[in-house]
Amino acid sequence: MEKRQPEYFVPALIGGALMGAVSAIPFINCLCCLWAVAGAMFSFYLLNQKTSFPLKLSDGLLVGALAGVCGGLINALLEIPLSPINIRIVQRYINSVSRFMKELPPGWEELLQINYQGLDLPSVLLSVLFSSLFFAFFGAIGGLIGYSLFKKEPRKEVKDETQLPQNPGDSQSGF
């Protein structure tokens, strides 16, 4: 019997790119792990669309985790150019808010004094590694949830009620 194996890579890459990119955008990333979970759910949805046979719960876990790894890598790479921009956006936001509010959360002044320090290779590699681990964890959860929402029910075999004639000659209408 032929062993059927779904192709995880392309759906995982698409879902991972989505979760990694959205999680890196300031203000949109305020929804915590939602984007990681949603990206992995989307990966499972794509995999389900692409695959002709019913998928298993473990397929959800695998495609979600793989999407998480891709998402973590993409997020960490996007963070490199976005970090100085993010700091500037947050500082500008706090500056404008401070004009209208009398009381701001403790520590807001420290945020205004932060300067972009640049990056060193070991910390980038470590953050890529851990970021992938975090995203893989939440991605796997997203893949499981994707399975619960989008899974195909196994097709029930329909009984063929038209009986084949035992003798080929029987099916031909006689004159």
Next chain:
Amino acid sequence: MRIKFSGFFWWLITSLTSGTLLAGIFLAPILPTRWPALSAFIYALYAPLCHQQRSRSFYLAGQQLAVCSRCSGIYAGFFLCALFYPLYWKKLKNWLEQRPLLMVFSALPMVIDFSINILGLWNSPLFIKSLTGFIWSSFLPFYWFKALQELGTGSPQKRLDLQK
């Protein structure tokens, strides 16, 4: 060749990983006095997956935890439920595993609380935020382990039951 992992192996790996992730949340606020760089690194690790707003976080030793109260609940719920997974009643596990949509329904308290907060109808206390996260994530290990067992043994029938 296919390597087969036992249920105990997956339980150990899951408990260790989720325990480490949970420990990191509490480690970050303890470290700044001795190792400020390490503490900042831990905060940065959790940053892509949490907004880390001060007003929505629990505090330890005068510093905020590495994630917000809801995320703290999510990490704690997953870890605790995974840790005690072998002790749960087998019938309960079977019942839950047959109903994967519970992963979605268990998120409803979290979604409702989030919606009420974002609409400005109510500013729920941190404990409620944490509890809604805890409720959702405590359902997840049942499906997590089922999926891992499908992967490890190729059969979803072999279950992790240390109480036998």
